[in-house]
Amino acid sequence: MEAKPLRAAVVGCRMGATHAKAMAQLPDYEVVAVCDIDEERANQLAGELGTAVPFVSYAKMLQEVQPEVVAIATPTALHAEQTFMAIESGVKGICCEKPMATNLADAKRMVSLCKDRGIPMIVNHQRRMGKEMVAARELIEQRAIGEVLLIRANCAGDFLTDGTHAADSALWLLGDPEVEWVFGQVEIPEKPRWRYGHLVENSAIAVFQTANGVRVEVFCGKVRERFRAYAG
Numbered sequence: 715m716e717a718k719p720l721r722a723a724v725v726g727c728r729m730g731a732t733h734a735k736a737m738a739q740l741p742d743y744e745v746v747a748v749c750d751i752d753e754e755r756a757n758q759l760a761g762e763l764g765t766a767v768p769f770v771s772y773a774k775m776l777q778e779v780q781p782e783v784v785a786i787a788t789p790t791a792l793h794a795e796q797t798f799m800a801i802e803s804g805v806k807g808i809c810c811e812k813p814m815a816t817n818l819a820d821a822k823r824m825v826s827l828c829k830d831r832g833i834p835m836i837v838n839h840q841r842r843m844g845k846e847m848v849a850a851r852e853l854i855e856q857r858a859i860g861e862v863l864l865i866r867a868n869c870a871g872d873f874l875t876d877g878t879h880a881a882d883s884a885l886w887l888l889g890d891p892e893v894e895w896v897f898g899q900v901e902i903p904e905k906p907r908w909r910y911g912h913l914v915e916n917s918a919i920a921v922f923q924t925a926n927g928v929r930v931e932v933f934c935g936k937v938r939e940r941f942r943a944y945a946g
Contacts, residue, residue, distance in 0.1 A: 720806065
Protein backbone atom coordinates (compact mmCIF):
# COMPACT_ATOMS: atom_id res chain seq x y z
CA MET A 715 0.00 0.00 0.00
CA GLU A 716 1.40 3.35 -1.05
CA ALA A 717 1.99 5.78 1.84
CA LYS A 718 0.08 9.04 1.81
CA PRO A 719 2.10 12.25 1.44
CA LEU A 720 2.88 14.00 4.71
CA ARG A 721 0.81 17.12 5.33
CA ALA A 722 3.31 19.98 5.42
CA ALA A 723 3.07 23.61 6.48
CA VAL A 724 5.49 26.52 6.25
CA VAL A 725 5.75 29.56 8.49
CA GLY A 726 7.61 32.57 7.12
CA CYS A 727 6.75 33.02 3.46
CA ARG A 728 9.83 34.97 2.42
CA MET A 729 12.61 32.47 3.10
CA GLY A 730 9.97 29.79 3.47
CA ALA A 731 8.87 30.11 -0.15
CA THR A 732 11.90 28.07 -1.13
CA HIS A 733 11.01 25.37 1.41
CA ALA A 734 7.40 25.27 0.28
CA LYS A 735 8.17 25.07 -3.42
CA ALA A 736 10.80 22.37 -2.85
CA MET A 737 8.40 20.22 -0.84
CA ALA A 738 5.65 20.77 -3.41
CA GLN A 739 7.84 19.04 -5.99
CA LEU A 740 8.33 15.94 -3.85
CA PRO A 741 5.82 13.08 -3.74
CA ASP A 742 6.42 12.61 0.01
CA TYR A 743 4.80 15.94 0.92
CA GLU A 744 1.60 17.87 0.34
CA VAL A 745 1.91 21.54 1.30
CA VAL A 746 -1.44 22.23 2.92
CA ALA A 747 -0.79 25.60 4.62
CA VAL A 748 1.51 28.60 4.65
CA CYS A 749 1.71 31.34 7.26
CA ASP A 750 3.11 34.87 7.43
CA ILE A 751 2.19 38.00 9.38
CA ASP A 752 2.24 39.73 5.99
CA GLU A 753 -1.15 38.57 4.70
CA GLU A 754 -0.40 39.58 1.12
CA ARG A 755 2.79 37.54 1.10
CA ALA A 756 1.01 34.49 2.53
CA ASN A 757 -1.78 34.80 -0.03
CA GLN A 758 0.71 35.13 -2.88
CA LEU A 759 2.64 31.99 -1.93
CA ALA A 760 -0.56 30.02 -1.36
CA GLY A 761 -1.73 31.06 -4.82
CA GLU A 762 1.54 29.96 -6.41
CA LEU A 763 1.35 26.56 -4.73
CA GLY A 764 -2.34 26.02 -5.43
CA THR A 765 -2.76 23.49 -2.60
CA ALA A 766 -2.07 25.58 0.50
CA VAL A 767 -4.39 27.58 2.76
CA PRO A 768 -2.88 30.95 3.82
CA PHE A 769 -2.76 32.01 7.49
CA VAL A 770 -1.50 35.04 9.39
CA SER A 771 -1.63 33.28 12.77
CA TYR A 772 0.84 30.44 13.34
CA ALA A 773 -1.09 29.13 16.35
CA LYS A 774 -4.32 29.06 14.34
CA MET A 775 -2.63 27.26 11.47
CA LEU A 776 -1.26 24.54 13.76
CA GLN A 777 -4.65 24.10 15.41
CA GLU A 778 -6.82 24.06 12.28
CA VAL A 779 -4.57 22.27 9.80
CA GLN A 780 -2.67 19.97 12.19
CA PRO A 781 0.29 19.51 9.85
CA GLU A 782 2.57 16.51 10.18
CA VAL A 783 5.66 18.45 9.08
CA VAL A 784 6.47 22.11 9.70
CA ALA A 785 9.19 24.21 8.07
CA ILE A 786 10.08 27.23 10.23
CA ALA A 787 11.61 30.02 8.15
CA THR A 788 10.91 33.11 10.24
CA PRO A 789 13.42 35.58 11.78
CA THR A 790 15.92 33.95 14.13
CA ALA A 791 14.41 35.20 17.38
CA LEU A 792 11.19 33.27 16.65
CA HIS A 793 12.70 29.86 15.87
CA ALA A 794 12.74 28.37 19.35
CA GLU A 795 9.22 29.36 20.40
CA GLN A 796 7.73 28.28 17.09
CA THR A 797 9.54 24.96 17.38
CA PHE A 798 8.08 24.44 20.85
CA MET A 799 4.61 25.21 19.50
CA ALA A 800 5.06 22.74 16.65
CA ILE A 801 6.18 20.04 19.09
CA GLU A 802 3.16 20.62 21.32
CA SER A 803 0.83 20.46 18.30
CA GLY A 804 1.98 16.89 17.59
CA VAL A 805 4.00 17.23 14.40
CA LYS A 806 6.07 14.30 13.13
CA GLY A 807 8.97 16.33 11.77
CA ILE A 808 10.47 19.84 11.90
CA CYS A 809 12.77 21.71 9.53
CA CYS A 810 14.09 24.86 11.20
CA GLU A 811 16.07 27.55 9.44
CA LYS A 812 19.50 28.32 10.83
CA PRO A 813 20.46 29.43 13.37
CA MET A 814 18.16 27.22 15.41
CA ALA A 815 18.03 29.61 18.39
CA THR A 816 19.57 32.75 19.84
CA ASN A 817 20.85 31.07 23.01
CA LEU A 818 22.18 27.70 24.09
CA ALA A 819 19.39 27.00 26.60
CA ASP A 820 16.69 27.18 23.92
CA ALA A 821 18.76 25.11 21.50
CA LYS A 822 19.28 22.37 24.09
CA ARG A 823 15.58 22.35 24.95
CA MET A 824 14.62 22.07 21.28
CA VAL A 825 16.89 19.06 20.85
CA SER A 826 15.77 17.46 24.12
CA LEU A 827 12.04 17.78 23.45
CA CYS A 828 12.35 16.43 19.92
CA LYS A 829 14.44 13.51 21.13
CA ASP A 830 12.02 12.69 23.96
CA ARG A 831 9.03 12.68 21.59
CA GLY A 832 10.73 10.97 18.68
CA ILE A 833 10.40 13.98 16.36
CA PRO A 834 13.13 14.29 13.70
CA MET A 835 14.40 17.88 13.49
CA ILE A 836 16.87 19.26 10.97
CA VAL A 837 18.46 22.71 10.88
CA ASN A 838 18.76 24.08 7.37
CA HIS A 839 22.48 24.51 6.73
CA GLN A 840 22.10 24.05 3.00
CA ARG A 841 25.67 24.93 2.04
CA ARG A 842 26.88 21.45 2.94
CA MET A 843 24.85 20.16 -0.01
CA GLY A 844 26.61 22.36 -2.57
CA LYS A 845 28.62 20.51 -5.20
CA GLU A 846 31.85 22.24 -4.15
CA MET A 847 31.42 21.15 -0.54
CA VAL A 848 30.56 17.59 -1.54
CA ALA A 849 33.65 17.44 -3.76
CA ALA A 850 35.86 18.89 -1.01
CA ARG A 851 34.65 16.30 1.49
CA GLU A 852 35.36 13.49 -0.99
CA LEU A 853 38.92 14.78 -1.47
CA ILE A 854 39.48 14.93 2.29
CA GLU A 855 38.11 11.42 2.77
CA GLN A 856 40.41 10.17 -0.02
CA ARG A 857 43.33 11.95 1.71
CA ALA A 858 44.03 13.64 -1.61
CA ILE A 859 45.36 16.69 0.24
CA GLY A 860 47.03 14.76 3.03
CA GLU A 861 45.98 14.73 6.67
CA VAL A 862 43.76 17.64 7.71
CA LEU A 863 44.77 19.08 11.08
CA LEU A 864 43.09 22.51 11.00
CA ILE A 865 40.18 24.20 9.25
CA ARG A 866 39.97 27.99 9.46
CA ALA A 867 36.94 29.95 8.26
CA ASN A 868 36.37 33.69 7.88
CA CYS A 869 33.02 35.50 7.70
CA ALA A 870 32.29 39.18 7.22
CA GLY A 871 29.00 39.07 9.14
CA ASP A 872 27.93 38.06 12.64
CA PHE A 873 28.29 34.55 14.01
CA LEU A 874 24.64 33.53 14.18
CA THR A 875 23.87 34.70 10.66
CA ASP A 876 27.07 33.75 8.83
CA GLY A 877 29.46 32.01 11.21
CA THR A 878 26.96 29.24 11.84
CA HIS A 879 27.28 28.26 8.17
CA ALA A 880 31.07 28.17 8.50
CA ALA A 881 30.98 26.00 11.62
CA ASP A 882 28.52 23.57 10.04
CA SER A 883 30.48 23.41 6.80
CA ALA A 884 33.68 22.60 8.69
CA LEU A 885 31.99 19.76 10.55
CA TRP A 886 30.52 18.48 7.28
CA LEU A 887 33.97 18.41 5.66
CA LEU A 888 35.25 16.33 8.57
CA GLY A 889 32.39 13.82 8.48
CA ASP A 890 30.28 15.40 11.24
CA PRO A 891 32.44 14.30 14.20
CA GLU A 892 31.57 14.93 17.84
CA VAL A 893 32.98 18.13 19.32
CA GLU A 894 35.10 17.69 22.45
CA TRP A 895 35.37 21.30 23.57
CA VAL A 896 34.51 24.82 22.44
CA PHE A 897 36.00 28.22 23.22
CA GLY A 898 34.45 31.47 22.11
CA GLN A 899 34.63 35.22 22.55
CA VAL A 900 32.62 38.15 21.21
CA GLU A 901 33.05 41.92 21.09
CA ILE A 902 29.76 43.68 21.75
CA PRO A 903 29.26 47.19 20.31
CA GLU A 904 28.48 50.05 22.68
CA LYS A 905 25.35 50.81 20.69
CA PRO A 906 23.29 47.61 20.25
CA ARG A 907 22.99 46.30 16.70
CA TRP A 908 20.18 44.04 15.53
CA ARG A 909 19.94 41.66 12.59
CA TYR A 910 17.05 39.34 11.76
CA GLY A 911 15.53 39.93 15.19
CA HIS A 912 18.60 39.22 17.31
CA LEU A 913 21.50 41.20 18.75
CA VAL A 914 24.77 40.92 16.84
CA GLU A 915 28.37 41.52 17.76
CA ASN A 916 31.15 43.49 16.07
CA SER A 917 33.53 40.54 16.20
CA ALA A 918 33.41 36.88 17.18
CA ILE A 919 35.91 34.05 17.51
CA ALA A 920 35.08 30.37 17.94
CA VAL A 921 37.57 27.54 18.34
CA PHE A 922 36.55 23.92 18.76
CA GLN A 923 38.27 20.57 18.83
CA THR A 924 36.69 17.57 17.14
CA ALA A 925 36.85 13.99 18.30
CA ASN A 926 38.89 13.01 15.24
CA GLY A 927 41.68 15.38 16.28
CA VAL A 928 41.02 18.31 13.95
CA ARG A 929 40.77 21.86 15.27
CA VAL A 930 38.34 24.35 13.71
CA GLU A 931 38.67 28.14 13.96
CA VAL A 932 35.98 30.61 12.90
CA PHE A 933 36.61 34.36 12.74
CA CYS A 934 33.72 36.77 12.16
CA GLY A 935 33.30 40.49 11.73
CA LYS A 936 36.24 42.80 12.41
CA VAL A 937 38.65 40.00 13.38
CA ARG A 938 38.27 38.04 10.16
CA GLU A 939 41.33 37.63 8.00
CA ARG A 940 41.39 39.83 4.92
CA PHE A 941 43.09 38.18 1.99
CA ARG A 942 44.45 40.12 -0.97
CA ALA A 943 44.64 38.80 -4.48
CA TYR A 944 48.04 39.17 -6.10
CA ALA A 945 48.73 39.02 -9.81
CA GLY A 946 51.26 36.31 -10.58
